[in-house]
Amino acid sequence: MTRTRVATGEDAGAIARIYNEGIADRLATFETEPRTTDDIARGLRERGPRWPTVVVERDGGVIAWASASEYRTRACYSGVAEFSVYVARDARGTGAGREAMEALVRECESRGIWKLLSRVFPENEPSRKLLAKVGFREVGTYRRHGKLDGTWRDTVIVERLIGEAAR
Template identity: 30%
Template sequence: METSIRMAAAEDARALLAIYAPYVEQTAISFEYEVPTVAEFAGRIQKTLERYPYLVAERDGTPVGYAYASAFHGRAAYSWSVECSVYVEQGCRQGGVGRRLYQSLEGLLVRQNILNAYACIAYPNPASIAFHERMGYRTIGHFTQCGYKLGRWWDMVWMEKMLAGHPERPEPLLPIGTL
């Protein structure tokens, strides 16, 4: 079954929220306690698309996953770094959807002049760690018992991937809408 990748729109909020909700309700993959409303989720998509890519993976016109980039930090000197997130429908995991989403996302980020990609992962999460390692990320930080969810404390790790070289004077970030 072919997977297609496209840019998300606020109208995708309901379908993408259906993918995200089990991660909030049943796992520590998301540190949110409450599933956002459809309107709130649509707002998140719109806000992300002001600057960064927000991608949807579809099979036969039905969303099965999504990935997006967000600011790594709000200060100007961090403009060339992003945090990446990917969520795949529970029944579609380990089928290449996440890989396709990240490859597409990283390709767009390079075109935007982004140099560093980061992933923040609840730990332990061997599947996510292994996925990111296969995608070329390496662990650069480990925070101990920094999140409390589902009746226990969770560690968090940061993983990093250099998307491009670091020139003496980097090109400015190009908002996703300008590509």
């Protein structure tokens, strides 16, 4: 039995655990330092109700999350959100990423957000597959966008129009 809902502060520990698996895998993010429960709880508070985080629960436990955050402070970009999506290692490939993204899109649409965007390492096939399946377009590739463990990495920019902008 799977369900999705907006995250609360009580989910911070599960969100951190899932995120830290993704950080350790070195396929998803430039981040290398594990997050604590407090780090995540602070992030949830700072993003407030405007920028939602959703969790996917299966059999009573959190197995995935997706979050939106502010893209730029300029008013003209007030409806553009950056997103992240992470699934617990032992739950990947079972539809949780798709459910997390679909729930995040619903929550963002209800807040008047009109675009989700992110960057994905070209080698992150599971992410590129998931995002293509849920309607994201690959805009192009930033070359040498940052270094991970001392090595230059490219990133593929992805975007999806939602809500009013998608009509």
